[in-house]
Amino acid sequence: xxxxxxxxxxxxxxxxxxxDVKGLEQGFDAGLLQAPLxxxxxxxxxxxxxxxxxxxxxxxxxxxxxxxxxPINPPEEVARTLTQLGLAPLFxxxxxxxxx
Numbered sequence: 001x002x003x004x005x006x007x008x009x010x011x012x013x014x015x016x017x018x019x020d021v022k023g024l025e026q027g028f029d030a031g032l033l034q035a036p037l038x039x040x041x042x043x044x045x046x047x048x049x050x051x052x053x054x055x056x057x058x059x060x061x062x063x064x065x066x067x068x069x070x071p072i073n074p075p076e077e078v079a080r081t082l083t084q085l086g087l088a089p090l091f092x093x094x095x096x097x098x099x100x
Contacts, residue, residue: 009038016044016051024054033065042073047081056090 010032013020039055055071062069071091074082082088 008032008035009040011040011042012044014043015046016054017046017048018050021050021054028058033061033067036067037062037069039069039071040073041071041078042075044075044078047078049085052082052085052087056087059090 013024016024037058039058044051059069074091079088082091
């Protein structure tokens with residue numbers, strides 16, 4: 001499981017699927033909800049609708065706490081999946097230079 005770094009950056013794990021979200025939720029550091037969060041998506045190689053739903057619940061919790069999020073470094077396949085699900089605008093995806 002990935003660990004948060006730099007206080008407000010969370011490194012997403014390689015898999016965000018129905019098989020992973022329960023463990024993510026149980027192990028998630030609620031302290032990350034106390035400030036705006038940068039969500040580094042670079043490691044995600046597998047994302048399904050359950051994983052997308054968990055990410056949206058994270059976004060909703062941040063917004064409820066008065067904070068935003070900034071997803072960064074989405075792999076091409078992840079961005080495509082989110083677009084196909086009609087969720088790309090909610091993720092405000094901004095790939096960083098040099099990242100596929």
